[in-house]
Amino acid sequence: MLPANLSQLSAFSAVARLGSFGKAGAELSLSTSAISHAIRTLEERLGLSLFNRTTRSVALTEAGQHLLERIEPALRDVGKAIEEMNDFRARPAGTLRINTSRGAGQLVLMPIVPRFLALYPDISVELVDNEGMVDIVAEGFDAGVRFLNAVPEDMVGVPIGIPQRFVVVGTPAYFARHAAPLQPDDLLSHECVRYRFPSGRMYKWDFEKDGVRREVDVPGRVTLGDSTMEVQAALAGVGLAITLESVVRQDIDAGRLIPVLEDWSMSVSSFTLYYPRQRRLKPALRAFVDLLREARGEPGLA
Missing domain, CATH: 1.10.10.10 (Winged helix-like DNA-binding domain superfamily/Winged helix DNA-binding domain)
Known part of the structure; x- marks a missing residue:
């Protein structure tokens, strides 16, 4: 045989x-x-x-x-x-596969990937977005990007970008018909765009003010499983949506969306690139991590 x-x-x-x-x-x-x-x-x-x-x-x-x-x-x-x-090459080569949430991909990865490709012409980058968490080792990824509190404990984490903040937004036309909410419980009388996690669990909107946390199971006739569509629904006047402020900053500045409950806005950690602690870093990932650390003014990996 x-x-x-x-x-x-x-x-x-x-x-x-x-x-x-x-x-x-x-x-x-x-x-x-x-x-x-x-x-x-x-x-x-x-x-x-x-x-x-x-x-x-x-x-x-x-x-x-x-x-x-x-x-x-x-x-x-x-x-x-x-x-x-x-290790015997003059410069790193190969393919770098990263699993990311869509928001992280748009906000912190795509701004740095073009520079990375220019610095390392022998490296290819593949970004795969998932709203839910995946086992990056089992799925064959070199690294993942999520908020720090979602990173598994057995992973090494490297912060990317600045801390983020959630904000509730709606269109001027919506607020012409409805009074703006002044506290989280006011959302119970509003039309909201709801979000369901890939696991099936419905997201309850989180708020914090002066150390006080509130969680509201908002009502709404539209439920989505994609953060980009949430913003699109808000822009279409379907109702209020909660999203990262950096995602809708241009829409807010242009007057297309109005933020509310800003004194209750929930701050979260910065996005974090993570990879297995025990795995030997491939040169492409090592080069990417070094670039991220350089952007934050930190020393690269030894």
Whole structure:
């Protein structure tokens, strides 16, 4: 029997980890058909089925689970060895994959990525936005970006940008029909744009003033799962929305939106880039972290 090659084993590992031929292809920069061909060839060489496939799911067979457990350590060692080859380059190279919330991507990553690409022409950057948290290690990301309070404890965090503040906004036309709320409980008589987390939990609006915290389960006929659409709904006059002040600063300055309850505005930490504490940093990530630290006037990594 001919031995399986590394590309077939890498495809097998990616499909097993991600549970999808399409996601595995995206991670490996291959088409779904190429991934399917690699798995089919591997199964033919072994004379075994490695996956149980249905139209909705892909699951490992017993033989597939055994193979995955045996090859994963070796594949990790090969990946580390290849990454270490970058240490012999004059400048970092490779692809940097970062998982981010959409707001963080727009506000703090996109302003710095063009400079990073100009400094390191051999590095490619892939930003993938998710409103919910993902396991960056399991999903094959080098790093993630979220607010500090959402960063897992076993991760190293690097602050990006300045602390943020939430603000409640509505259009002038809306406030021509409704009196502006003066305290958080006044929102109970307003039309609000509600937000549901990917987990299914509804977001209750948070407020703070002089050390007093308030949480309001606001009413509203529109519920969304995307922060960008929340702002769009507010601009369309659907109701009040709560969002980061930096996201709507231009709309406020232009008079398209009016902020209210500003003395109750909730401040949050700055966005934070995070990565596994125990993982050896690939050169591309190290270069990106150093650029972030430089922008904040901090020393780079040793």
